[in-house]
Amino acid sequence: MAYLGRRLGQSRGFSPLVSSVRLLGMDGMGSAASQSPLERLNFENVVLKKLPVDPSEESGVRQVRGACFSRVKPQPLTNPRFVAVSGEALSLLGLRGREVLSDPLGPDYLSGSRVMPGSEPAAHCYCGHQFGQFAGQLGDGAACYLGEVRAPPGQDPEMLRENPSGRWEIQVKGAGLTPYSRQADGRKVLRSSIREFLCSEAMFFLGVPTTRAGSVVTSDSRVVRDVFYSGRPRHERCSVVLRIAPTFLRFGSFEIFKPADEFTGRQGPSYGHEEIRGQMMDYVIGTFYPEIQQNHGDRVERNVAFFREVMRRTARLVAQWQCVGFCHGVLNTDNMSILGLTLDYGPFGFMDRFDPNFICNASDSSGRYSYQAQPAICRWNLVKLAEALAPEVPPDRAEAVMDEYLDAFNSFYLANMRKKLGLLKKEEPEDAMLITELLQAMHNTGADFTNTFRSLSRISCPAEGEDEEEAVRRATDLLLEQCSSLEELKAANKPTMDPRELAMLLSMAQSNPALFQMISDRATIARQLEKLGRLKELMETSQEQLRSQQAEEWTSWIRLYRKRLALELEGQSDEQAVQEERARVMDGTNPRVVLRNYIAQNAIEAAEKGDFSEVQRVLRVLEKPFSSQPGLELPAWVHGGGAAAQAERDEEEQQEEPSSMGRNPVPYDSKPPSWAQEICVT
Numbered sequence: 001m002a003y004l005g006r007r008l009g010q011s012r013g014f015s016p017l018v019s020s021v022r023l024l025g026m027d028g029m030g031s032a033a034s035q036s037p038l039e040r041l042n043f044e045n046v047v048l049k050k051l052p053v054d055p056s057e058e059s060g061v062r063q064v065r066g067a068c069f070s071r072v073k074p075q076p077l078t079n080p081r082f083v084a085v086s087g088e089a090l091s092l093l094g095l096r097g098r099e100v101l102s103d104p105l106g107p108d109y110l111s112g113s114r115v116m117p118g119s120e121p122a123a124h125c126y127c128g129h130q131f132g133q134f135a136g137q138l139g140d141g142a143a144c145y146l147g148e149v150r151a152p153p154g155q156d157p158e159m160l161r162e163n164p165s166g167r168w169e170i171q172v173k174g175a176g177l178t179p180y181s182r183q184a185d186g187r188k189v190l191r192s193s194i195r196e197f198l199c200s201e202a203m204f205f206l207g208v209p210t211t212r213a214g215s216v217v218t219s220d221s222r223v224v225r226d227v228f229y230s231g232r233p234r235h236e237r238c239s240v241v242l243r244i245a246p247t248f249l250r251f252g253s254f255e256i257f258k259p260a261d262e263f264t265g266r267q268g269p270s271y272g273h274e275e276i277r278g279q280m281m282d283y284v285i286g287t288f289y290p291e292i293q294q295n296h297g298d299r300v301e302r303n304v305a306f307f308r309e310v311m312r313r314t315a316r317l318v319a320q321w322q323c324v325g326f327c328h329g330v331l332n333t334d335n336m337s338i339l340g341l342t343l344d345y346g347p348f349g350f351m352d353r354f355d356p357n358f359i360c361n362a363s364d365s366s367g368r369y370s371y372q373a374q375p376a377i378c379r380w381n382l383v384k385l386a387e388a389l390a391p392e393v394p395p396d397r398a399e400a401v402m403d404e405y406l407d408a409f410n411s412f413y414l415a416n417m418r419k420k421l422g423l424l425k426k427e428e429p430e431d432a433m434l435i436t437e438l439l440q441a442m443h444n445t446g447a448d449f450t451n452t453f454r455s456l457s458r459i460s461c462p463a464e465g466e467d468e469e470e471a472v473r474r475a476t477d478l479l480l481e482q483c484s485s486l487e488e489l490k491a492a493n494k495p496t497m498d499p500r501e502l503a504m505l506l507s508m509a510q511s512n513p514a515l516f517q518m519i520s521d522r523a524t525i526a527r528q529l530e531k532l533g534r535l536k537e538l539m540e541t542s543q544e545q546l547r548s549q550q551a552e553e554w555t556s557w558i559r560l561y562r563k564r565l566a567l568e569l570e571g572q573s574d575e576q577a578v579q580e581e582r583a584r585v586m587d588g589t590n591p592r593v594v595l596r597n598y599i600a601q602n603a604i605e606a607a608e609k610g611d612f613s614e615v616q617r618v619l620r621v622l623e624k625p626f627s628s629q630p631g632l633e634l635p636a637w638v639h640g641g642g643a644a645a646q647a648e649r650d651e652e653e654q655q656e657e658p659s660s661m662g663r664n665p666v667p668y669d670s671k672p673p674s675w676a677q678e679i680c681v682t
Contacts, residue, residue, distance in 0.1 A: 037099050038109040042150040043118030044167055047247070050283045052276060053122065054179070062179050063137055063269045068253070068280065069122040074112030074144050075176030075186070077219035077238055081107050083194065083607060084615045086201050088623065089212040089244055092159065092168050094152030100215070111217040111240040112144055112175035119146045123178035127268050128252035128334025129384055131368055136266035138252065138334050139180025142188055143173045143243070162209070162339065163246035165287045170214070171248060174240040187223045190216075191604045193239035194615055196345040198603070200243070202595040202622040203342050208320045209313070210342040214242040216615070218607075228680060237608075245341060246288060251381055252334030254280065254388040281306070281392055284338060304397045307389060311382055311401055312408055313340025318378045319412035323420060324594065325351035325449040327371045329361035329681070333381045347681040350594040352672045353484055353492060354442035354449040357527055362682040366524055379405050419589045420453050421561070422582040425568045434564055441557045445550040446484025446492065448671045450594050455479060457586035459558065461565040461579055468562075475558045476551055482671065483550045486543045491677060493535040495528045502528055591625040592669045598676035599668055602635050611637075621668050638665045 047069070054067035064070050087097025100106045108114035115121060123140035130138075148167040151160060160166060173196070174188030193216050200213035221238040257277050258268040270276055285306050286293045292309065296302035317340045321328065328335070329347035337343040349360025356372035364370075369377060382405065386398035417435045418427065442452055459475045462468065484492065495502065505525055508516040538546075572578050593599075599618055606614040617636050621629060666673050 036103050036105045036109070037095055038103065038106065038116050041093060041095075041116060041118065043116075043120075043147040044150050045118075045120045045147040046165075046167065046287070047145075047148065047169070047283065048120055048122060050287075051279060054125075058179075060179070061177075061181055064125045064139070064179055065269045066273045066276065067125060067270070068256075068276065069124055069145065070139075070179045072121050072123045072144055072178045073176075074115070074121055074172065076108075076113035077111050077217070077221045077240070079220040080111040080113050080217045080240075081219070082110075083190070083216040083218050083239070083612045084197065084619055085215040086197070086213060086619060088204075089201065089214040092151065092155070092212065092244055093149045093170070093214070094155075095214075106215075107217045110172065110215045110242045111219070112146070112172040116146065121146060121175075123180055124248065124253070125180065125256055125269065126250060126252035126334055127255035127258060128332050129255075129381070130332045130334070131364075131366075134255075134258065134261035134264050134266055135332075135334075136264070137180065137256070137269045140171075140178055141181040141184050142175070142178075142186045143171050143248070144175040144178065145248070146170045146172060163288070164290050165246055167246070168244050169247050171243050172240050173243055174238065185223055187221075187238045188240065189223065189225055189236040190218050190239045190607055191227075191236070192346075193218070193241045194604050194607055195348075195600050196241050196243075198600060198615070198618060198622060199345045199348055199595050200241075200342075201619060202625065203326070205623050205625055206324055206591055206594070208324065208326070208342060209317055209340055211243055211245040211248070211337070214244050216241055228682070245337075245343075246339060247284075248343070249280075249284060249338045250334055250343060251336040251338065251385040251388070252332075253338065254385060255333065258388060277389070277392060281389070288339060299392075300394065300397070303389070303393045304401065307386065307393045307398060308401045308404070310338060310340065310385070311405055314378050314382060315375075315405055315408040316340065316412045317342065318375050319409055319416060321374060322371070322413060323416040324591065325354070325371070326594075327351065327358055327360040327369070328374065329364070329369055331369050331374065331377045331381065333384050336378070336381050336385075349681060350596055351449045352596060352676070353446045353488070354439065354452070355492070356439070356443065360681060362680045366521060367527065375409050379409075416589075419585055421456060422586045423564065423568065424582060424585060425572070425578070426570075428564065428567060430564070434560060437557055437560065441553045444553050445480075446489050447479065448482040450591060450596075451669070451671060452479060452482045453590040454587075454592055454669075455482060456561075456590070457583045459561065459565075461569055461575070461582070462562050463575070472555055472558050472562070475562075476554045479554045479558070480547070480550060486538060486541065486546050488674075489546070490535060490538050493531045493538060495531045495535070497528045502532075588626050592628065593621055593625045595622060596672055596676070597679045597681065598666075598672045601676070601679055606637065618668075633667045633669075634665055635668075 051068040052066060054064050054070040057071060082101060085097045085100055090097055090100055105114060109116050112121070122145045123143070124145060125137065125139045128135055128138050148169045151166050151168060174193060175186065177186040197213040197216045200210055203210040204212060216239060218237045218239040222235040223238055224233045225236050226233040254277065256268040256270040257274060259271055260267040281303060285302060289306055289309060292302060292305045296305055314336070327349050328342070329349065330344070335344040347361035347363070351358050351371060357367060358371040359367050359369070361369060367373065379402070383402060386393060386395070386402065390398070414432060418424070418431060421435070423431060441447070442449065455478050458478055460471070462471070502525070505516065505520050509522070509525065568582070569575050569578060603614040603618050613636050617632065621632050663675055664673060
């Protein structure tokens with residue numbers, strides 16, 4: 001059993017996943033390999049038949065012209081082994097998680113170290129606007145398309161509702177060099193792979209459209225990474241995520257035809273190959289938007305309808321992000337799915353304390369991809385997609401579609417927020433203002449985003465004979481539990497810019513505006529000044545005064561909220577049923593648990609020491625984000641289970657700073673611990 005414990009990354013304290021595994025000796029390896037469930041996958045690699053593939057087999061990084069894909073050879077890993085699998089995601093392919101875990105060849109196949117029968121490894125060519133500038137050819141620098149697997153018979157129709165092709169594209173991320181790797185090595189490491197794996201699945205179970213993640217495999221192969229760009233690089237284990245989606249085509253897929261950009265001078269590698277754009281549109285619309293294909297005989301009308309649907313799906317997606325406090329971090333056009341899915345989990349983050357200026361990517365110094373900027377950035381990206389689709393989508397028609405974006409976003413956002421507040425029976429004009437004032441109160445008091453919304457179902461509609469003042473006081477006390485302390489607010493409002501640098505930039509903005517614009521921007525300076533002003537106020541405030549201010553803020557909003565809740569009861573004969581339905585909908589809309597950075601960090605630190613049980617445990621919690629799960633409230637190591645496997649440790653991975661096991665544990669549904677402020681994602 002020791003062999004399997006190492007193979008699956010299981011500790012002695014976490015055994016359910018391996019209870020039915022059969023040990024195999026060396027004599028049985030051949031027969032076991034021939035029975036691998038991964039060798040029975042039904043590959044139908046349609047996209048490689050429909051879109052042009054680069055005929056060159058030249059190795060190394062290069063410009064790929066006149067093609068959408070390049071053939072590649074994944075680079076094998078040394079001693080690949082599973083960190084975790086998602087049985088729910090693998091079921092899309094007709095696989096069972098336990099069966100894959102017990103497959104001796106599973107880690108090889110799902111890391112790209114061995115190619116499955118029927119798989120045709122390839123890398124996709126695309127371009128993109130990165131941080132507002134056209135970057136030219138980008139492409140799959142670390143991801144490798146393995147093929148498209150036919151969905152098994154009897155798959156849940158709901159799973160196929162937005163995947164009418166009936167096929168699931170699978171790819172491995174971190175499988176080595178491709179023609180698009182640029183200066184990189186095509187590898188991913190354990191920490192980023194765990195974050196992508198967990199968040200892909202977390203988003204799905206939150207009900208947010210997303211690509212999926214079937215597994216994480218790690219290995220004894222190493223790469224050097226300077227995690228914080230501090231000049232202190234270290235060796236990290238190469239790791240691979242299996243990603244699953246109807247397609248990984250994106251906005252940037254259509255930017256390969258772009259002429260030379262007026263600002264950067266770069267152009268798409270397939271500029272001049274206009275016929276390929278038509279092929280791509282025929283493939284995407286015919287495969288993933290068949291109703292549009294069937295309902296529009298006129299090509300222009302078909303293409304406009306397609307662009308309108310992409311716009312709607314994008315507006316819906318970003319509205320859902322906003323409603324769960326999710327920040328993508330790198331909303332470049334190459335990270336925007338043509339199907340409206342959350343794509344490419346890099347420096348993402350779920351908000352803890354509500355802050356509209358929340359930036360989850362430490363390298364986004366300008367705040368271009370902040371939480372509050374996401375709806376506008378998605379619109380900007382849609383405009384760039386429209387430019388890439390012209391003349392297939394005439395610019396005037398695209399502009400008319402884009403005029404609908406704001407209304408579409410607001411409609412999706414308001415509908416979601418009404419459910420989060422339990423406003424189910426009526427739609428009142430003042431609802432938008434009530435939501436705005438809730439967010440303002442959360443911002444002013446430093447309230448936790450996820451837990452504040454989760455608490456709202458405990459605020460009941462007004463009842464006849466109820467003591468209104470007492471009800472408001474109880475509700476206020478409930479929400480005060482989610483507010484930040486004075487010290488937490490001081491830390492949150494500490495400017496990130498040195499005061500001398502800020503003073504210099506302010507002076508430059510007056511004396512030399514042109515130079516100022518080259519090295520900074522007014523929005524960044526305004527944020528820094530706002531923080532300074534707020535910090536000055538806080539320095540002159542005591543904890544008691546702050547608590548009083550917070551109570552006053554919440555009392556004022558709760559009175560408005562209860563007044564609005566009273567309207568929900570008008571004309572209702574069974575008020576108790578209304579209350580119960582409201583609580584049920586709210587608790588099924590406002591998650592109890594999201595993948596906060598500290599939860600991911602705990603799992604990463606344990607995994608880097610060879611204990612994968614916390615990754616598996618967190619996945620189980622995230623699969624039921626709206627429910628209480630007795631026995632899964634705290635990390636496994638708190639109860640003595642999941643101690644790091646000594647055989648997996650080595651001196652290179654011993655960290656100087658205290659690990660998660662040395663910190664005070666908090667439940668998964670808790671506000672973040674103080675040490676979480678030190679987590680830096682970039």
